[in-house]
Amino acid sequence: MIRMWLRHSYVKSIVMAGCVIAAGLLFGSCGQTDHSVQVETCKRLAGELNSNGLPLAAIEEYQKALAFDAVPDQERGNISYLIARIYYDDLKDYRNAAAYYIRAKEYDPNGSYATEASKNLVASLEKLGNVLDARRNLSAATDLDHKPSDPSDVVVATIGQKDIFLSEVENQITLLPSEIQAQLTTREAKLQYIRQYVGVELLYGAALREDYLSKPEVQRQREMYEKRMLVDRFVADKVMPGIQIDTVDLGNFYRANKDSLYHGAPLDSVRSQVYRDYQGQKAEAAYNDYIMRLVQSEKVEFLDHNVR
Numbered sequence: 132m133i134r135m136w137l138r139h140s141y142v143k144s145i146v147m148a149g150c151v152i153a154a155g156l157l158f159g160s161c162g163q164t165d166h167s168v169q170v171e172t173c174k175r176l177a178g179e180l181n182s183n184g185l186p187l188a189a190i191e192e193y194q195k196a197l198a199f200d201a202v203p204d205q206e207r208g209n210i211s212y213l214i215a216r217i218y219y220d221d222l223k224d225y226r227n228a229a230a231y232y233i234r235a236k237e238y239d240p241n242g243s244y245a246t247e248a249s250k251n252l253v254a255s256l257e258k259l260g261n262v263l264d265a266r267r268n269l270s271a272a273t274d275l276d277h278k279p280s281d282p283s284d285v286v287v288a289t290i291g292q293k294d295i296f297l298s299e300v301e302n303q304i305t306l307l308p309s310e311i312q313a314q315l316t317t318r319e320a321k322l323q324y325i326r327q328y329v330g331v332e333l334l335y336g337a338a339l340r341e342d343y344l345s346k347p348e349v350q351r352q353r354e355m356y357e358k359r360m361l362v363d364r365f366v367a368d369k370v371m372p373g374i375q376i377d378t379v380d381l382g383n384f385y386r387a388n389k390d391s392l393y394h395g396a397p398l399d400s401v402r403s404q405v406y407r408d409y410q411g412q413k414a415e416a417a418y419n420d421y422i423m424r425l426v427q428s429e430k431v432e433f434l435d436h437n438v439r
Contacts, residue, residue: 208239
């Protein structure tokens with residue numbers, strides 16, 4: 132009888148051990164299920180639902196993903212941001228949008244979405260009438276690293292908690308045409324310019340809060356400006372240095388255009404204008420030559436017959 136009881140106890144212990152091992156394999160070493168697959172499934176389904184015009188159903192799926200305990204904070208921040216975007220862009224529910232933008236920033240302050248989350252949080256709070264909270268969040272979002280490089284720099288204006296430094300204004304003045312810069316040498320002129328500068332900053336901040344950057348026409352104009360700026364910089368770096376000014380050729384240019392461009396005036400009296408015109412002609416020739424080389428290397432083909 133004792134032997135049978137021992138044998139039964141031994142078998143029972145093996146069965147119990149097997150159950151424990153199986154449970155360990157199923158739930159993990161810490162007793163928690165790995166829900167990463169389910170989380171990814173919920174996110175994928177949420178994306179599909181939102182793409183098919185079902186934003187509320189998409190939010191439900193994202194919230195299911197957040198309900199799992201083992202989801203790391205960085206993932207929770209990303210999911211919260213995705214929910215906030217749906218509330219903000221699709222449902223125009225700015226109260227819930229603000230709540231989830233705050234959650235996203237709290238879970239992962241350094242997330243790739245942090246800038247957009249801050250901007251849309253400010254806009255959501257403003258639309259809800261929470262002007263003071265909006266200004267506080269705007270100051271926190273725009274004041275990062277807004278410090279002068281020169282310790283002797285001085286503040287010339289403030290926008291909320293944001294400082295406008297004298298060097299910032301003077302740097303902007305240097306970007307203006309030389310004839311405009313010449314008009315801003317007096318203290319009174321600088322004071323007037325500072326007020327204009329602050330006005331532009333206020334309008335820019337308001338436009339950002341109203342999400343004007345996402346407007347298609349603004350994006351097109353911004354793309355065109357950036358393209359023009361890059362091309363101008365590229366031409367200045369790659370094309371212009373190759374231009375050679377030849378004194379003999381300059382004289383030939385003047386003689387060829389003396390009557391048509393300079394009304395027979397002596398060279399000494401129009402030398403600076405001749406030089407600018409000659410340089411412009413050489414620049415245009417160099418520009419066209421560089422483009423032709425690019426056309427050949429990139430194997431460009433013009434399909435003129437398709438133009439009606």
